[in-house]
Structures are given as structure tokens and as C-alpha cells.
Amino acid sequence: MKFVPWRLAYNKELIALFMNASWCIDCYQQEKEIEGLDEEFLQISFTKEDADERLDLAVRYTPQIYPSISLISKSTVIGGTYGLVKRNKIREILTQAIELTEGKRKLVTLPKISVHKLSVSPQYVVSEVLRNCEGYYDWINGGFEREPKFVSPEVLNLFLKLNDFYHTSMVVATLDNVISNLWDDGFYAYSITSDWKTPYKAKLYDFNAELVSTLLEAYEKIGDDNYLDYAVKSIEWMIRNRRSDGLFPNAQVIDKVDSRAFLSVNSVVGESLFRMYKETEDSKYLEIAEELYNNIVSRKLTHNLDNPDSPLFLIDIARFLKFSSYLKKNNKEIFNILSNYESNKGAYYDVTLKHASEERIGRYTFLYDNSILAQAFINLGMINEAKKILDSLIESFTIYTYFNQAVYALTLGEVYGLFPH
Numbered sequence: 001m002k003f004v005p006w007r008l009a010y011n012k013e014l015i016a017l018f019m020n021a022s023w024c025i026d027c028y029q030q031e032k033e034i035e036g037l038d039e040e041f042l043q044i045s046f047t048k049e050d051a052d053e054r055l056d057l058a059v060r061y062t063p064q065i066y067p068s069i070s071l072i073s074k075s076t077v078i079g080g081t082y083g084l085v086k087r088n089k090i091r092e093i094l095t096q097a098i099e100l101t102e103g104k105r106k107l108v109t110l111p112k113i114s115v116h117k118l119s120v121s122p123q124y125v126v127s128e129v130l131r132n133c134e135g136y137y138d139w140i141n142g143g144f145e146r147e148p149k150f151v152s153p154e155v156l157n158l159f160l161k162l163n164d165f166y167h168t169s170m171v172v173a174t175l176d177n178v179i180s181n182l183w184d185d186g187f188y189a190y191s192i193t194s195d196w197k198t199p200y201k202a203k204l205y206d207f208n209a210e211l212v213s214t215l216l217e218a219y220e221k222i223g224d225d226n227y228l229d230y231a232v233k234s235i236e237w238m239i240r241n242r243r244s245d246g247l248f249p250n251a252q253v254i255d256k257v258d259s260r261a262f263l264s265v266n267s268v269v270g271e272s273l274f275r276m277y278k279e280t281e282d283s284k285y286l287e288i289a290e291e292l293y294n295n296i297v298s299r300k301l302t303h304n305l306d307n308p309d310s311p312l313f314l315i316d317i318a319r320f321l322k323f324s325s326y327l328k329k330n331n332k333e334i335f336n337i338l339s340n341y342e343s344n345k346g347a348y349y350d351v352t353l354k355h356a357s358e359e360r361i362g363r364y365t366f367l368y369d370n371s372i373l374a375q376a377f378i379n380l381g382m383i384n385e386a387k388k389i390l391d392s393l394i395e396s397f398t399i400y401t402y403f404n405q406a407v408y409a410l411t412l413g414e415v416y417g418l419f420p421h
Contacts, residue, residue: 001036001038001046010045012043014073015045016041016046017047018047019070022260031067033084033085037090044098056361060364073097125394126409133155133158133406141173142174142177143178143196149191149193149195151178156174158409160214162420172218172222180196186252189207205250206268212234220279235276239288264320270323271319317337317338340354346392348389350366372407378411387416390411
């Protein structure tokens with residue numbers, strides 16, 4: 001199978017973007033299913049990208065469920081697949097996509113909708129996001145959605161802010177099932193089945209780090225020692241498995257390790273180390289966090305810290321700025337870099353103009369990335385700057401997923417003092 005680089009894919013009228021990930025169990029089989037289709041469909045540029053390396057392409061062209069195949073024309077995303085899809089079905093979809101680009105089929109376009117600016121308050125946003133998140137909660141088994149069943153630490157963090165029995169009961173049901181079913185010397189990312197009994201055998205370091213912070217928050221609010229115990233176990237698992245240079249790998253899938261060190265992943269691990277230090281007062285965790293910070297800044301700041309030519313995304317900057325704010329580090333260099341992502345809206349673009357031009361993609365002010373950046377600003381005492389970001393997104397939050405909305409609502413509620421103390 002001959003895949004062309006993304007930058008050369010636009011040489012043809014139609015692109016088939018195959019996105020995989022190191023922790024994707026079905027991705028290898030999916031690649032076998034499409035083997036040789038480039039010779040059968042000469043009108044299509046087949047390109048393959050790693051979702052963890054190319055966050056920009058993943059968020060634009062995929063449902064962020066892997067494996068995925070996205071069919072992209074020069075004017076729009078026509079459609080695609082996600083999950084393991086058999087060869088005959090892929091062939092059928094590719095044929096239909098070609099017919100669409102050749103005018104043999106009609107591409108249905110959505111009607112233009114007149115958009116009226118909504119005058120909404122932060123309190124309204126938090127209430128709406130809570131209602132939306134509650135709608136995804138599984139009242140039978142805990143967790144969010146059904147199959148797959150997700151943990152969604154972002155939503156649990158928001159629920160814990162309410163400090164009431166209703167939302168706390170959802171947190172308890174979820175975390176108790178996570179500990180009982182997803183723990184295996186590190187937490188698996190989610191369950192394939194709604195009853196939590198079939199873990200997806202991938203351990204992601206950023207997910208474990210986020211879950212550590214959630215468990216610590218739950219321990220503080222609920223007082224269950226089990227939450228602290230498993231937060232410690234998870235962070236000790238990450239420490240034992242860090243690389244020899246002090247950086248943390250990306251993922252562990254069954255018996256394989258994706259050893260790549262991504263800035264966003266290492267930053268969220270660093271944040272969890274600091275949170276553990278504050279909770280336990282064990283200086284070991286602070287020392288490892290400091291060592292991690294020094295290892296990061298000794299390199300060129302890129303998304304993939306092993307590759308100086310890797311792009312740098314806004315989420316990398318936001319995560320690293322938040323991590324460094326806990327350690328009271330000088331952030332002048334980071335702010336110089338951040339200026340390349342500014343928009344005239346208040347929020348920040350996810351990529352630089354140079355990167356967008358070279359990759360032939362648009363620039364967007366995404367809710368999640370900007371919410372994390374606003375959290376970093378809050379830590380630094382830059383409240384007005386945080387409000388500027390959050391206020392600029394208040395009319396568009398509804399277009400994002402419930403777990404992205406949860407991060408936004410949590411940040412908005414904190415900066416406007418909407419949560420009980």
C-alpha cells in the first residue's frame with residue numbers, strides 16, 4: 001500500500017485519510033483491509049497519519065474514534081468510517097465518493113441557518129452543560145454512554161464542584177466501577193461493554209494522569225481512602241514506567257509500549273505529580289515534577305518532544321503553561337510562543353498561521369484547548385485574560401461534545417464564582 005504524505009494528497013480530487021493510533025487495537029487489521037485499494041482507485045490519494053502525532057488532522061477530519069477513514073474533497077468532508085470496516089464496504093464507500101465528486105450523485109448540503117447571537121449568562125451555560133452531561137450518564141452502571149462505556153474525568157470534575165448528593169452519587173458509582181474493573185497495574189482507558197467487564201486493553205498516560213487528579217479531588221470531597229490509594233497506585237505505575245531520560249511515554253497496549261513523549265501528555269502527568277505532592281506532602285512527587293519540567297525545557301518545545309520538527313499545538317502550550325504555573329516557573333518564553341496563536345476574538349487558534357498554510361487546513365478556536373489555557377491563566381492570576389477567552393466562546397459552546405463542554409463549564413464557573421465553597 002503506497003500512502004502519500006498529507007501535503008501531497010491534494011494532488012488528486014479526493015483524499016482518503018486513514019488515521020490510526022498506537023493504542024488502537026483494530027488499526028492493524030483495518031490497514032490490511034485497505035491494502036491495494038490505491039491501485040484500484042487511482043482517482044484517490046490515500047494518506048495515513050497517526051492521530052497522536054497529528055492532533056490537527058484528527059480533530060478536523062475524524063470522529064476521534066480509531067481506526068477511521070475520512071473522505072475529503074477539495075471543498076468538504078464527504079464522509080467516512082470509524083471502527084473496523086470490511087474491505088467490500090470500504091470499496092462501496094469509495095465508489096460512492098468518486099461518483100459524488102464526478103457529479104454522478106448529488107451531494108446533499110445542509111441549508112444555511114441564520115445565526116442569532118444568544119445573550120446567555122455564565123450561570124445559564126453551567127446549568128445547560130450539567131443537564132447535557134447528566135443526559136449521557138448511565139444510571140444503571142455508572143459512567144457515561146453505554147458501549148463503549150467512558151469514565152470522562154472531565155465530567156466527574158464538574159460534578160464534584162457542585163458538592164451535592166445528586167452529582168456526588170454519580171461520581172461514586174463511576175469511580176467505584178472504574179477501580180473494580182479498569183484497574184490492572186494502571187487504568188485502562190474505557191470499557192467496551194456497558195457493565196465495565198470488558199476493558200479496552202490500552203493504558204494511556206494522559207488518561208491515568210487526569211484520573212489521578214479526579215481521584216484526589218474525590219478523596220478530598222468524599223473522604224473515601226480507596227480513592228487516594230488508587231491515585232497513588234496509578235501515579236506510581238507511571239513513575240515506574242517512565243523513560244530513562246525522565247520523560248513519560250504515551251501509552252501501553254497489552255505488552256507493547258508507545259514510548260513517544262508528547263508535550264501535552266507529559267504536562268498533564270506533571271500536573272498530577274504536583275497534585276499528589278500537595279495531597280500527600282511527599283516531596284518525592286515534587287522532585288519528579290521538577291525533574292520532568294527541566295527535561296522538557298532542555299529540549300525544543302514541540303508536540304513530539306523527540307522530534308524537533310514536530311509542530312506545536314495550542315493544547316501543548318496550554319497544558320505546559322498550566323503545569324509550569326504550579327511550579328512557579330518563568331513563563332516569558334511560553335507567552336512569546338503563544339502570541340503566534342492569537343486571534344481577534346479573545347480565544348486562541350489551535351495552530352499557527354504558518355502551519356495552517358503549509359498543511360492547507362483552517363484555524364479554529366477550539367473549546368477544550370482554550371478552556372485549559374484559561375485554567376492556566378487563572379493559576380497565574382490573569383483573571384481578566386481568562387475571562388476574555390471564556391466570554392468569547394460562550395455563544396458557541398453548544399456545538400462541542402459534552403465532555404469538552406464540561407471542562408469549559410468548570411472553568412467558567414470557577415472564574416465567575418458559581419460553585420459552592
